């Protein structure tokens with residue numbers, strides 16, 4: 001197929017850098033425009049592309065048909081809407097549009113049907129915006145999805161979030177070295193609202209939030225990459241360890257069936273050791289199936305690891321770990337765009 005020209009906004013950030021790696025020699029996309037703030041303008045980046053200042057005019061002039069946005073939410077909100085109005089397909093990591101009623105908040109393994117909202121946007125806008133969730137939610141909702149079939153009712157989650165989750169200038173070294181900060185502004189609210197939307201039902205053009213109750217407590221820990229989460233799941237009936245393990249490790253969905261380039265062959269890896277998953281050992285989980293991933297091993301960091309499964313009556317406790325800037329950000333966004341390409345919603349012809 002002819003490659004689709006894409007722009008990357010926020011290319012110098014922690015998420016931007018992962019995008020550059022994932023888009024290198026991508027079978028569907030060709031990076032044709034890189035942007036950042038005026039501080040980085042005119043420096044060079046991937047394959048010697050010159051970084052442009054982030055303006056709608058620069059992006060439109062580049063001929064890109066789709067945009068990956070790794071901007072802070074305040075900058076992303078109005079710009080993404082402007083790019084949609086110019087007919088571009090916007091795949092955003094930022095929080096600005098995640099809860100808009102007509103914007104899909106997508107994890108392709110969990111709610112691929114919600115991508116239909118993007119097609120609905122095309123009835124009233126020349127382009128569309130598709131978002132991926134907050135980095136905690138990207139792992140949590142993926143693991144909760146197969147558990148919903150077992151009668152999941154309530155989830156209590158405590159997070160141990162890596163420093164990289166706050167971006168390049170996020171947390172001062174002095175505040176986090178040898179420390180744990182038991183608060184991340186706005187994070188617990190995002191976990192409740194975004195998980196509710198992703199696990200919700202799309203009917204009549206609207207998503208009705210899932211009734212599963214979520215009780216989060218978030219903390220920042222001195223870890224470089226990887227958000228660990230301690231989860232306690234309550235079900236409507238007693239559950240066994242084997243059925244939970246089977247539901248998680250046997251879970252596969254549309255990205256695996258379609259063999260999307262960034263899809264891990266097994267999205268949830270269940271570990272049997274008593275002391276896993278650990279960020280330093282497991283953050284890069286994601287089987288680089290040679291058929292799916294090619295020589296780049298694109299699925300690295302795209303699988304979520306689960307361990308220490310402890311069923312007790314109608315409750316099961318476990319830990320999960322995801323790579324926050326890969327599955328929780330750039331990789332999730334690229335997977336969303338790959339699904340949109342396979343649905344035919346990013347026209348190749350417009351590349352000309």
Ligand SMILES: NC(=O)c1ccc[n+]([C@@H]2O[C@H](COP(=O)([O-])OP(=O)(O)OC[C@H]3O[C@@H](n4cnc5c(N)ncnc54)[C@H](OP(=O)(O)O)[C@@H]3O)[C@@H](O)[C@H]2O)c1
Nearest residue numbers: 010012013014015036037040070071093094165167168329
């Ligand atoms: N880090 C994560 O784990 C994670 C996970 C999920 C979602 N996200 C979301 O992804 C986005 C990027 O996060 P990040 O961690 O990569 O942040 P980051 O490291 O701070 O990078 C921000 C990027 O945006 C550019 N930028 C900043 N202000 C700008 C402005 N006013 N106009 C144009 N460009 C501007 C920066 O350019 P300069 O280098 O020139 O300043 C940089 O390229 C955020 O919306 C974040 O919430 C992050």
